Amino acid sequence: MKNLMNTYGAPELLISHGSGAWLYDQTGDKYLDALSGIAVCGLGHSHPAISEAIALQSEQLVHCSNFFATSNQQILSKKICDISGMSNAFFCNSGAEANETAIKIARMYGKNKGIEIPTILVTSNAFHGRTLAAISASGAKKVQVGFEPLLTGFERVNFNDIHAVKNIAKENKNICAVFIEPIQGEGGINIPNDNYLNELEKICRENNWLLMLDEVQTGNGRTGEYFCYQHNKIQPDVVTTSKGLGNGFPIGACLASGLASDILQPGSHGSTFGGNPLACAAAIATIDSIYSEDILINAKNIGQRLVYSLSSTLANVTAVKSIRGMGCMIGIELDRPCKDLFSIGIKNKIIINVTAENIIRLLPPLIYSEEEADHLTNTLSGMIKSYSEQS
Ligand SMILES: Cc1ncc(COP(=O)(O)O)c(C=O)c1O
Structure with missing residues (x-):
């Protein structure tokens, strides 16, 4: 090694x-x-439908860049939007990269509203990944130490404390979005009160904040619904996912709806590999198998x-x-x-x-x-x- x-x-x-x-x-x-490659291989290892989809696609086209459309990317975006109730998708390669996309959407949304220092509300014990923006949004000191200066523009409240969110809404007019895991994974399988997400959604609507959910770990069937927020019957503005999306083939996605859906425009964001035909083939086969089985x-x-x-x-x-x-x-x-x-x-x-x-x-x-x-x-x-x- x-x-x-x-x-x-x-x-x-x-x-x-x-x-x-x-x-x-x-x-x-x-x-x-009992780990699934950290919530990745939900369909188990060497699933035949996924292996076959990867093998067949690799013989046709592995990569061609996002200068071109591919039918796989179109099929996958339609499937994931139909499942989630979201309106459009940006594909990338990992959870952290999906979260970077969400953070950029929130900041630009805030700027468009005239907020000079757009601020995202995050929670204690959160984990959003290992890039600099993601560790800044995360709650554990141990992922941040040594990498300072961290990104500013985050305000933190205790997870599952809806009163803290209500108070911040009165005090801090720079907040433009809430970013939260529906169940904290790395933080210790912390499950909030049943109506926590519903109340968060209400506060977001009252304040014109984006409700952004990190479903990197909870998504793709892990909690018994395709996305965890579907237990609460709410509709977020931004959802990020990755891990189980390709059952082990690296792929991430940032999904947006409503006010968030047309924030990113040509030139504002991108990813060389994101959503290439091979990754999309794996994700399509994964989604199809989740439902057919x-x-x-x-x-x-x-x-x-x-x-x-x-x-x-x-x-x-x-x-x-x-x-x-x-x-x-x-x-x-x-x-x-x-x-x-x-x-x-x-x-x-x-x-x-x-x-x-x-x-x-x-x-x-x-x-x-x-x-x-x-x-x-x-x-x-x-x-x-x-x-x-x-x-
Ligand atoms: C909730 C959550 N967000 C983001 C990430 C980061 O994902 P990745 O390691 O694919 O960048 C993880 C990984 O554990 C996670 O659990």
């Missing part, structure tokens, strides 16, 4: 291939994946089964403070730091993740069978019980 930058620490496994919900190392050992319903059912079974097997474990989730986005909060559980998981042949120091984060593929869900519950519960007795 001496030729790689040390951005991710020393890896514990060399993965050779994957199939469905399972990953295989180079010795042939298999691991039940009833993945949203499975994500809901499997998620409920996991939360229910984990809650009952861990009911008497005092180290467990809370088990929460929506669809296949689940957090188990312990009363102590538990980063070691990642390595312990590997020894027990399951792939899990720990975020925000003490939250076990489960992001299993949305295709899990009931048997796979139960295997995860049994293995993980055993691990948590012995960890809480020893640590």
Whole structure:
């Protein structure tokens, strides 16, 4: 690994291939994946429809630049707008890049309204990616330290505190947009009150702010609806997504509607690779498979089964403070730091993740069978019980 930058620490496994919900190392050992490449491979690994779409498209045209139209980009933009109720899409390559697009839309929207220092309302514990604008919008100091000066033009309130938003609306006339994850992922699977997003939408409408949702992690079926905001039946002005959009093929999107939809004009934004025919082919196949295989319903059912079974097997474990989730986005909060559980998981042949120091984060593929869900519950519960007795 001496030729790689040390951005991710020393890896514990060399993965050779994957199939469905399972990953295989180079010795042939298999691991039940409860992370999906960090909320990416919702349809599991080596999904035949997606592999075929990528293979066929690669024989036709991989890239031609955004100077030209391609039918794949047209088909994908129509599909994603029909699903989301948004009116147009900008395609890019990652979550952070989609978020950069949203931030630029908000700033230009503010400028067009005559606001000299357009300011975006963001939240504590937010995570929006690793570019400079994205770390400035993010809430955790650890992603910002050493990279100052950060971007200005952000004001922060506590996540899930609607009164704080109401107060800022009275005080700060530079605010032009709210940018928020419907459920905080990296921040610890923080699920707001049921009507938080509805109230945010109302405040945005009253103040002519853009409601901008970061659905990079929550989107593409993860929570049991295609987008998480659809549980609340609201219509945002800007939605960003990426991760699960291409089931592992890199692609991101910034979707806009209403006032936000014609802010960006020729020359104001772009991306060389964004929305190329190959990436779009992967995303089209992913979306089609999500619907033809009833993945949203499975994500809901499997998620409920996991939360229910984990809650009952861990009911008497005092180290467990809370088990929460929506669809296949689940957090188990312990009363102590538990980063070691990642390595312990590997020894027990399951792939899990720990975020925000003490939250076990489960992001299993949305295709899990009931048997796979139960295997995860049994293995993980055993691990948590012995960890809480020893640590
Ligand atoms: C909510 C959210 N936004 C943005 C990002 C950044 O996405 P990417 O790593 O594709 O730039 C992430 C990644 O974890 C995320 O969870």
